[in-house]
Amino acid sequence: MNIAIVGLGVIGGSFAKGLQAAGYNNVYGIDVSESTLKTAVNQGMIKKGFVEANDILQDMDVIMISLYPNQIAPFVEQYKNILKDGSILTDVTGVKAAIIEKVSKVLPSTVDFVFAHPMRGSEKKGIIGADHTRFIGANALITPIPTNKEASLQLIEKLYKEIGFDQVTRVSPGKHDEQIAYVSQLMHVLSVAVVNSQQASEETLTFAGNSFQELTRIADINGELWSELFLNNRTALLTSIEHFETELNAMKLTLADNDEDELKKIFKQATSKRREWY
Amino acid sequence: MNIAIVGLGVIGGSFAKGLQAAGYNNVYGIDVSESTLKTAVNQGMIKKGFVEANDILQDMDVIMISLYPNQIAPFVEQYKNILKDGSILTDVTGVKAAIIEKVSKVLPSTVDFVFAHPMRGSEKKGIIGADHTRFIGANALITPIPTNKEASLQLIEKLYKEIGFDQVTRVSPGKHDEQIAYVSQLMHVLSVAVVNSQQASEETLTFAGNSFQELTRIADINGELWSELFLNNRTALLTSIEHFETELNAMKLTLADNDEDELKKIFKQATSKRREWY
Known part of the structure; x- marks a missing residue:
């Protein structure tokens, strides 16, 4: 399974570390910063890093978008034509209904998007704050939408559990x-x-x-x-x-x-x- | 120096423990509860306990009143005639101006009252929560009044420092x-x-x-x-x-x-x- 983390900040970086620690070897990073990608590779957080999402996104099975809330729908819109059929996208945003509304307008029907909220923030910023142990014992929320496949929801729930989350609860966006x-x-x-x-x-x-x-x-x-x-x-x-x-x-x-x-x-x-x- | 702690709750009990640990051997306890006094003696927090303040107060050099805010002035009024000349009273209350006003109306001129506020509370109640290590590194405030003798202020400041307080700052009650x-x-x-x-x-x-x-x-x-x-x-x-x-x-x-x-x-x-x- 190929996994891309988009945005290697404190949360994205922590997920990358956590997934590696859980035994996923094909974790790739996408970030605007070359030096962030270099750090992520050097620390063994990702297998390879890409500044251009175009160079890798079409091969990904899971795409975890760890960008700022208002960047998510534009990202999906920009790359919607190269996404692999059946791939699963997910986010880490702390608000849901507004993001779901914006993303739903641009999401192709060939992919699934599992909206999720890992509840363990940080005052730190950037990859230097990344630390997957922060997720151990933390809770997460999944907000299913009508088009979600059960298998997609379960896969994201499984990944969360494997990197240390305790309760992963499904709840309506509202x-x-x-x-x-x-x-x-x-x-x-x-x-x-x-x-x-x-x-x-x-x-x-x-x-x-x-x-x-x-x-x-x-x-x-x-x-x-x-x-x-x-x-x-x-x-x-x-x-x-x-x-x-x-x-x-x-x-x-x-x-x-x-x-x-x-x-x-x-x-x-x-x-x-x-x-x-x- | 004979020291009485009036009210062996979580704060009074912690002060008793702290004073013992600092080498004061003549620390006495006054409390309405026989069993609290017994616990305090058994744990080496006080030398002896008294339910009746009348039995001991006249021999005390320092009287630390660790009662609820509205009990302080009534306590002083009740025992004002047996207080030793030159003795120093002090409190541990988290508000000052209102307490000073009430106490000043009943305080005999033969004693001094140093109003103080140790700033390290607890959600615990009673002597079972007493733990003098809570004061280590904590701050305290002293609110001098015009009738205070400098020597009295310095003595209370010294006791606070000896049981582990870090900064003990003088500030006006207002x-x-x-x-x-x-x-x-x-x-x-x-x-x-x-x-x-x-x-x-x-x-x-x-x-x-x-x-x-x-x-x-x-x-x-x-x-x-x-x-x-x-x-x-x-x-x-x-x-x-x-x-x-x-x-x-x-x-x-x-x-x-x-x-x-x-x-x-x-x-x-x-x-x-x-x-x-x-």
Whole structure:
């Protein structure tokens, strides 16, 4: 089986390493950077690297597109005429419905596209951050579309499991986006808003403890990527922010009213819900 | 030097352990629970335990009050007539101005009170969570008041350093409360609001990654303690929430307007500010 990884950044590079480690010998890399490809070959991540997708794509059975969200549909459109019949494409994007809509408009019927979301990001960028062990124990989501063949879905699920993912769950694109807006994108919104607060200063660290450090970690954000992720999911994200604000306002009210009983009730609910999860 | 720890919870117990480890042999415990005192003696945390503060307080040189915020002034008032002349009291409360105001009304002029805030909390409760190594490398704040003797401030600073604290910084009570509202209390507000969102469900963990787990950790909150901390600092906390909301609204606007340039600017600012700190 010939596998191409398109885009050897931190995620693509990690997949390449993971697939090699899992025993796949025919993993090829496609990247705009010659030096990235050289690094990938030298580190044994890929068998060979190509700057021109045209030179290799027609021989690939699986094509994992690890590009920025807005680059995926244009990539498919550009190379749709050379894709091997029956080949399986897949992505690693953190939003689904908008990407599926764009890709579906250009996808040839001779290939299958399994939309997937490996859930283990990184603040790092580029191939130097690639490390397949990051996926060990991580979860992934697959968002099937009506045209997917069951065999294609199962192949991608198998590859994920083989490189260390724990749970690989199928979920509808709409539900994916709604939940990701809540559990991931909202966290980034909050972290960024905290760091950008006018209260932030050079002295902040004199006062800060663990919780501030943890909560602001993801404010060191890849803005190029996350602006695309946010805007491709902006309706769901705005809804998540509104649900959050409902709870924020409830807490503000207890402060304004000096209402200890209500505040304790709110804390009790949070404690009990958090403990159900972890 | 005779030292009493009043309230052998997770913080008081940790201080007792730390002081013993630092070579102070005359550390006594005062607690409402006989079994807590027994545990403390058995674990070598204190020399002797007392349910009745009356039985020991008059002999103490340093009295560390590790009670809930609203119990501190009543404790001082109850025992003010038996305190040894020249003794030094200190607290471990996470808010300052409101506590100082209440304590100042009842504090005899024959003793000194050094208001302090060790900044290393815990989700654990009670003496079983006591562990003095938690303080190693932690920071603490001292909020001097005009009546403090320099020698008293220095003694408390010395004790903190001896049990492992890294930086012990003096700061005005007002500034303390303003900054703590931002770096600590606001984090708890956000975490609780996230967990209480109506989007939270049994399925949440299928979608959640590291950031959700980290950000919601402190929603498992000691509601009895934190309701007192919030309400004793509610003006500053409301201000911190408002500054946060300003940034949240700026981000909402970029989503509503699909404004990629402005969103990238916001991310850039956050990334650069976060990197100045860590």
